[in-house]
Amino acid sequence: MSRSSAIEGDAPDGKYLYGIIEAADDAQFETPGIGTGAPVHTxxxxxxxAVVSDAPRIDYPNSRRNMLAHTRVIEEVMARHTLLPVCFGTVASDAEAVVEKILRPRRDELLERLGLMQDRVELGLKATWHEDVVFEEVLAENPxxxxxxxxxVGRPAxxxxxxxxxxxxxxGQALERKRLEDEQRILDRLRSFVHMTKLNKPIGDRMxxxxxFLVEAAQERALDQAVRAMDADWSARLGFKYVGPVPPYNFVTITIHW
Known part of the structure; x- marks a missing residue:
C-alpha cells in the first residue's frame, strides 16, 4: 500500500525500519518512532x-519532522550498538516480512557488513577555499x-x-588542477588514520x-588532532567542516526492495 504522504491518524499497520544490529536479546529504545511515535524495538x-517501530504503510516525505524522527532513533541505537542504517522511508508490511525477506535470506551479507563496521565510525570532512585567496593564486601562477x-578590463562585454x-x-581548468592538488594534500595528511575513504562530488566551485572516512574508534582522537592541525596550518586559504560520528551511510547503507 502506498500514498503520496504521511497523513495524521493513519493506522500503524506496518513496521518502519531504521537499521540492522547484532543482538543476543530483544531490546527497547526510548526515542519515539516516526509517524505515530510508537515504541522502537527489535x-x-x-x-x-532489525530496529523497527509500528508505523503506517505510507510514503514518508523528506520533511524536517520525519528526518529528525528517523535520525534521533539512529543516534540512540548507535550509542549502544554497531549499526547498519536502512534507507529513510523503508516500511515492511509486518514482522514476518522483516524476518523472512531481510534477516533470514541476507544473514551472511548483513553479518559480514556488521563485522566491517565493528569498532569503526564514520566521520565527514568538507574543505572549502576562501574565494579571493584562491583566485589570486590562479592569477599569480598563470601569467x-x-x-x-x-x-x-574596460572593454564592452x-x-x-x-x-x-x-x-x-x-x-575553471586551473581551479580544477589546484583542487586536485589540494585534495591530495589533505588526504595525504589523514591517510594513516583512516581505514576507508569515500570521495563524494564537491558542491560548488569553492569546495x-x-x-x-571510516575510522577505527581508537584512531578517532588522532584524526581529530590531524584535522585541527590542518586548520591551523591552512586557515588562510581553506575552511574545514568536520562532523561525526555519523551513521555509516557512505559505506554500508542497506537498501531493501520488497
Whole structure:
C-alpha cells in the first residue's frame, strides 16, 4: 500500500525500519518512532535484529519532522550498538516480512557488513577555499590567464564575449588542477588514520574536498588532532567542516526492495 504522504491518524499497520544490529536479546529504545511515535524495538532472527517501530504503510516525505524522527532513533541505537542504517522511508508490511525477506535470506551479507563496521565510525570532512585567496593564486601562477583577464578590463562585454568565455574556461581548468592538488594534500595528511575513504562530488566551485572516512574508534582522537592541525596550518586559504560520528551511510547503507 502506498500514498503520496504521511497523513495524521493513519493506522500503524506496518513496521518502519531504521537499521540492522547484532543482538543476543530483544531490546527497547526510548526515542519515539516516526509517524505515530510508537515504541522502537527489535525484531530478532538468531544473532541479527532489525530496529523497527509500528508505523503506517505510507510514503514518508523528506520533511524536517520525519528526518529528525528517523535520525534521533539512529543516534540512540548507535550509542549502544554497531549499526547498519536502512534507507529513510523503508516500511515492511509486518514482522514476518522483516524476518523472512531481510534477516533470514541476507544473514551472511548483513553479518559480514556488521563485522566491517565493528569498532569503526564514520566521520565527514568538507574543505572549502576562501574565494579571493584562491583566485589570486590562479592569477599569480598563470601569467597567460592574468594577461587575458587584464586585456578585458574596460572593454564592452558584447565585443569580448568569446574572450570572456575562453577566460572562464581557463580559470575553471586551473581551479580544477589546484583542487586536485589540494585534495591530495589533505588526504595525504589523514591517510594513516583512516581505514576507508569515500570521495563524494564537491558542491560548488569553492569546495575542494567532500569526503567520508571510516575510522577505527581508537584512531578517532588522532584524526581529530590531524584535522585541527590542518586548520591551523591552512586557515588562510581553506575552511574545514568536520562532523561525526555519523551513521555509516557512505559505506554500508542497506537498501531493501520488497
Amino acid at each position: 525484531l530478532r532472527c538468531g544473532r541479527l535484529a 597567460a590567464i592574468r594577461k587575458l583577464r587584464d586585456s578585458l 558584447e565585443k569580448t564575449h568569446f574572450d570572456r568565455v575562453r577566460l572562464g574556461e581557463q580559470i 575542494v574536498l567532500n569526503a567520508a
